[in-house]
Amino acid sequence: xxxxxxxxxxxxxxxxxxxxxxxxxxxxxxxxxxxxxxxxxxxxxxxxxxxxxxxxxxxxxxxxxxxxxxxxxxxxxxxxxxxxxxxxxxxxxxxxxxxxxxxxxxxxxxxxxxxxxxxxxxx
Numbered sequence: 538x539x540x541x542x543x544x545x546x547x548x549x550x551x552x553x554x555x556x557x558x559x560x561x562x563x564x565x566x567x568x569x570x571x572x573x574x575x576x577x578x579x580x581x582x583x584x585x586x587x588x589x590x591x592x593x594x595x596x597x598x599x600x601x602x603x604x605x606x607x608x609x610x611x612x613x614x615x616x617x618x619x620x621x622x623x624x625x626x627x628x629x630x631x632x633x634x635x636x637x638x639x640x641x642x643x644x645x646x647x648x649x650x651x652x653x654x655x656x657x658x659x660x
Contacts, residue, residue, distance in 0.1 A: 539649040543633055546654030553658075554621045559633030559651055561614040570640035571609055571616040572647050575629035575656075585631070586618060587640035594640055600626070623658045631656050 545557040559571070573585040586607040588595045595607050606619040616633060631654055634647035 539635065541633055541635065541649055541651035543631065543651045543654035546631065546656045548657045548659065549623055551623060551625055551658055551660055553623055554619070555623060555656060556617055556619045557631050557633075557654055557656065558615055558617045561635065569635045570638060570647075571607070572634045572636065572640065572642075572644070573607060573616075573618050573631060574634065574644055575627075575631045576653075577626075577629040580629075582632070582644055583629075584642040584644070587642060588616065589640045596640055596642055598642070620656070623656075625658050625660050627656065628658045629656060630654070 540562040541559055543557060543559045549555045568590040570589050572587040574582050575585050576582045584598050586597045586605055588607045588609050604622045609616045633651045635649050636647035638646035
């Protein structure tokens with residue numbers, strides 16, 4: 538099976554920046570889309586950002602537009618989420634995922650998931 542590993546989580550002050558990354562180990566299934574989702578305490582899993590394999594399309598949830606940037610490096614089978622101007626409401630466990638669909642905002646369209654990394658934004 539495909540193995541995804543997130544890294545780069547941590548604690549940051551509000552207004553600060555942080556990047557999280559996700560790498561695919563072992564084999565992949567060829568071209569795929571990347572998705573980032575997050576889950577905060579007391580909330581369900583929320584779509585954050587996604588990007589197509591070729592980078593033609595990137596999508597963001599409204600609350601992070603202008604602050605977060607998703608990018609990918611297909612040669613290294615990695616995806617990155619650059620987060621700036623972080624807010625306490627961004628605090629969540631962040632998950633990366635890959636799927637065959639075209640970077641949709643729906644978690645059901647993703648086939649493989651990482652175990653997540655914690656991002657905590659203090660006031």
